[in-house]
Amino acid sequence: MEIEKLFPDYIFESSWEVCNKVGGIYAVLSTRAKTLQDRLHDRLVFIGPDCWKETERPYFQEDDNLFREWxxxxxxxxxxxxxxxWTVPGEPIAVLVDFNQYFSKKNEIYGQLWNDFQVDSLHAYxxxxxxxxFSxxxxLVVGSFYDFYLDAKKKVVYHGNEWMTGLGLLYVQKHYPQIATIFTTHAxxxxxxxxxxxxPLYDYLFAYNGDQMAEELNMQSKHSIEKQTAHHVDCFTTVSDIxxxxCLELLDKPVDVVLPNGFEDDxxxxxxxFTRKRKWARKRLLDVANALLGTDLGDETLLISTxxxxEFRNKGVDVYIEAMNRLLRDKNLDKNVVAFVKVPGWVGxxxxxLQDRxxxxxxxxxxxxVPSVTHWLHDMSHDNVLSMLKHLDMQNRKEDRVKLIFIPCYLTGNDGILNLSYYDVILGNDxxxxxxxxxxxGYTPLESVAFKVPCVTTxxxxxxxxxNSEIGHYGEIGDGVKVIHRTDYNFSEVADNIKDTVSKFSHFTVAQVKKSRDxxxxLSKKALWSHFIKYYEDAYDIALRKAEERKLAK
Incomplete structure (x- = not known):
């Protein structure tokens, strides 16, 4: 007979990206929120940094009456x-905390952390x-709320995301042993x-020693907090088998559960x-391209992006630019291409x-x-994207069938040029x-397919x-996702593969494009949170059982 899984009465979850849209973890948490909120009904509390000070908080609606007494x-x-x-589907409760007052006692906090868990904060920078x-x-927020409203009869989970939440997880582990702790390292x-x-990471993974590499790369403190948190929490998790x-090789700790990232199609x-927004996004992208380039590219233009x-190498921005450079000389290309690089740089x-035009x-x-960038950067001469374009002599000449444009800002809807949110911009891509x-x-490819835009990944x-596992073989672009084999050393092969895929896609008939989009x-529907939440249920169960054992051992 299967034992029923334990499920929390309350979940506290913290991340630097709660109500703070700076990376993929924002998407993980904000899209998962509704699935958990539907089940917990305001017994789900997200905790994020109050880094907006006196400016408007774009993803947060303050409410003085929520938990007023507390x-x-x-x-x-x-x-x-x-x-x-948090102003996302499900509208879960969020607590934003100002942490600046704790810097004055930083050394004392770090000293205690060393005594309790041997975390090395000496090399912090x-x-x-x-x-x-913040962590x-x-x-302290979790502890204060717990003391005010809860007791040991309640099943409570505190879930931290990334090394940035490690110190707080260890604090809760020590001071509130009745609270179950979960740590997710996303990388x-x-x-x-x-x-x-x-x-080279992959061929030599078995030979790397995490502690030794941390010293070599001046990463001792981040590595130390991550490793000790992984070893001491009730349930240690990550997002993929890879x-x-x-984690096993570099942190010397096997994960308890893999928590793949889902999406919510709200x-x-x-x-x-959908049709109206896609049309508008395409028009806006083409208007910006034409104004910048002095061209008259029409709706038949192939719009692609990364x-x-x-992270120039890690995210493959380098191989993407190289592929577009090779595409310039591809005789089989059937359409004009505008290739966008949408990564936030040191934007000025x-x-x-461009605004005037x-x-x-x-x-x-x-x-x-400089017809390759939409916003001025603080240091134009030391930017990786612009330097590579210069090195490859990619100047967006009028006769070039492939033009590359760098949009170096967060797409929040008010960047001054596109003035569209990231999700609205995705819709305009082919x-x-x-x-x-x-x-x-890899949240970006999942978001892409959720918006019916075929994508290439590795x-x-x-x-x-x-x-690949869902499709049953290496994905091709007709399947909606093209999956390229990538190793430590096959950069050139990957660039050619991308070039060939774009060229092939440029020949697709209307019916083939529709099939690929469908x-x-x-595929994105198979990654809905309704399918993936079961892995979180496993993690909650593991963590709560360990916390129960602690209570019984007292």
Missing amino acids: QLAASKQGLKIRVGR GDYDEASM YAAA TSIGRSIAGNNK TARE FVPRGAA SGRY EPRKD LASGKKFDTPLE LCIYPSYYEPW DLAGFGLWA NASK
């Missing part, structure tokens, strides 16, 4: 919090301090660093709204000359100066390309491996 009590305890709702103080503050800090430093292998417009974090301001509504037959070298899961992405959409 808010007053927390304030008296010295916690600086805002309570409200960059975002380590900021993340740790500490988030743990190991040391694995990402090995890959980002142009070292990263599970990495974000995808339906019927006439997007994600600005939207280009005034767009506002005029006129057509222009001369390109603007094809999305994500040839990642290091990609634990078998070094968790999503790519999942897509297949993409069908």
Whole structure:
């Protein structure tokens, strides 16, 4: 007889990306929220950083009446919090916490962390301090709420995402042993660093020592907090089998459960709204391209893009640009192509000359100066994308059938040029390309297919491996997802494969394009949270059983 799984009465979940749209974890949490909220009815509380200060918080609606008595009590305890709702489907409760006051006691906090869990914070630099103080503050929020409303009769889970939440997880583990803890690493800090430093990760994974590599790459503190958190929480998880292998090798800890990332299609417009939004996105992308390039490209132009974090090698931005360079010389290409790179760089301001052209509504037959970027950057001469375009002599000449445009900002709807949100921009693409070298899961290709846009990914992405298993063979573009075999060393082969795929797609008939789009959409439906939430149920069960054992052992 199967034992019924334990399920929490309350879930607290923290991440730097709660109500803070800076990367893929925002998508994981914000799309999963409704599935959990439907089940827990406001007993789900997300905790994020209050990093907006006095400016408007675009994804958060404050509500002074939510847990009003606790808010007053927390304030008296010295916690600086805002309570409200995350403005995503399901509208879950979110607590944003200001953590700046804890910097003054940082050394004391780190000293205690060393004594309790041997976490090495001595080599901290960059975002380590900021993340740790947020994590500490988030743990105090959990403790304060628990003390005010809950007791040991309630099944409570605290779930932290990424190394940035490690300090808080360890704090809760020590001070609130009755609370079950779950840690999800979406990518190991040391694995990402090995890959980002142009070292071969996969062929040599078995030979790498995580501690040794952390020292070599000056990553001791991030690696230490991640490793100790993995070893001490009740349930350690990651997002794909490919990263599970990495965790075992680099953190010396097998994961308890793999939690693949799902999607919620509430974000995808339906019927006439879908058609209208796609049409508008295409028009906007073409207007921007034509104003920048001084061209008159029409709706038959193939619009393709890559997007994600600005990790030039890890996300495959380098091989994408190389593929577009090769496509320039491809005699079989049947259409003009505008290839966008949508990754947030060190952006300065939207280009005034481009804004003026767009506002005029006129057509222009001369390109603007630097016709490959929509926003000025703070350091144009040291940007990887612009440097590679210069090195390859890709200048978006009038006669070039392939033009490449860099959009170096977060697409929040008010960037000054496109003025569309990321999800609205996706709709306008014909094809999305994500040839990642290091990609634990791969949210961007999943988002792409959810919006009926066929995509290219690799078998070094968790999503790519999942897509292959669902399709039953290596995905082809007609299946909605083309999965390219990628290794430590086959960069040139991958570039050719992308070039050939775009060229092939440019010859597709209307019926073939429709079939590819429909297949993409069908595949995305298999990754809905309603299918993937069962893995979270396993993690909650494992963590709660360990917490129960602790209670009984007292």
